[in-house]
Amino acid sequence: MPTDEKLKPIKGHCPDCGSGKWADPVGHYNEYERDDQNDIWASTDHRILKCRGCDKVYHQTDFIFSEDIDYQRDPSTGEEVADYIHTIHYWPAPIKQVRPKWLNRVPTVDMDLYKLLNEVYSALDVDLAVLAAIGIRTTFDRGSELLGVDPSLPFSKKLDELVKLGATGATERDALSVMTDAGSASAHRGWRPTPEQLDTMMQIIEAFVHRNFILRTDVTALKNAVPAKLSKKAPHT
Ligand SMILES: [Zn+2]
Known part of the structure; x- marks a missing residue:
């Protein structure tokens, strides 16, 4: 039964x-099933x-089941909040996470780094947000190890080392710090980032991998390809 509440704009996967793109529900139908004997129910919101x-x-389709509940702690109040777990599907199936053009060059840098990045994209393709966040953090771990940072160091120390090595600037250090904190929250507390938050994390890790492992090689190649400057002659008068 359509109600005003059900027809409010929402973010969907176009x-x-x-x-994470705003969309207007132009149609809605709720499918509800109840098992009175066992006191359980399931509800599916179909939205066009x-x-x-x-x-x-x-x-x-947005499916919730009475027994499928997620308990999270509200960071501001510290109170435990219970919420139904929403299983969301789309038709037509959403486009897969767009891979950067340079991804197929990563195997020449390091096979493990390539495999990790690929697993992150695969997790994003099927909306496994927690696993994608953990994978992003692990990809950063591998990348920093390849840059010569001791893998046994805690994340904050790894970031300090990267700054010292000149692999990371101060602004990128902040971004990487937020990204690794987010990855840790997923790994240890099951925090599920939103599509927008995952998108930001992806931008940070892609920039990190691209700048340190792809762009550097390209810059060297470009440097070697540019003809040397000719010695300056006095201008004709
Ligand atoms: Zn669209």
Whole structure:
């Protein structure tokens, strides 16, 4: 039964624009099943969504089950908050996480780094947010090890070392610190980042890998390709 609440704009995974994009529900149907004997129920919200970015129309199902509850601690109040776990699917299936063009060059740098990054993309493809966040942090670990940082150091010390080695600037250090904190929250406390937060984490790790392992080689190649400067002659008058 459509209600105003159910027709408010929400963020969906547009087949063309990607995840976390505002969409208007142009249709809604709630499917509800109840087992009175066992006092359990399941509810599926079917939404026809219209992307605000590209006008594409797609279908979302949002499933909750009475026994599937997630308990999280509210960081501001410290209180435990219970919420139903939403299992969300889309049709047509969302586009896969876009891989950067340089990804297929990573195996020439290090096979482990490549495999880790690939697993992160695969986790993002199927919306495994917690595993993707943990994978991002592990990718950073491998990358910093390749840059000569002792793998046994804690994250903050690794970041200090990267700054010392000149592999990271102060601004990137802050970004990497937030990213590794987020990865640790997922690894140890099961924190599930939103698609927007994961997108930020991906931008940070991709920039880190690209700058340190791909761009450096390209810069050296470019340097060698540029003809040497000719000695200056006096201008003709
Ligand atoms: Zn769209």
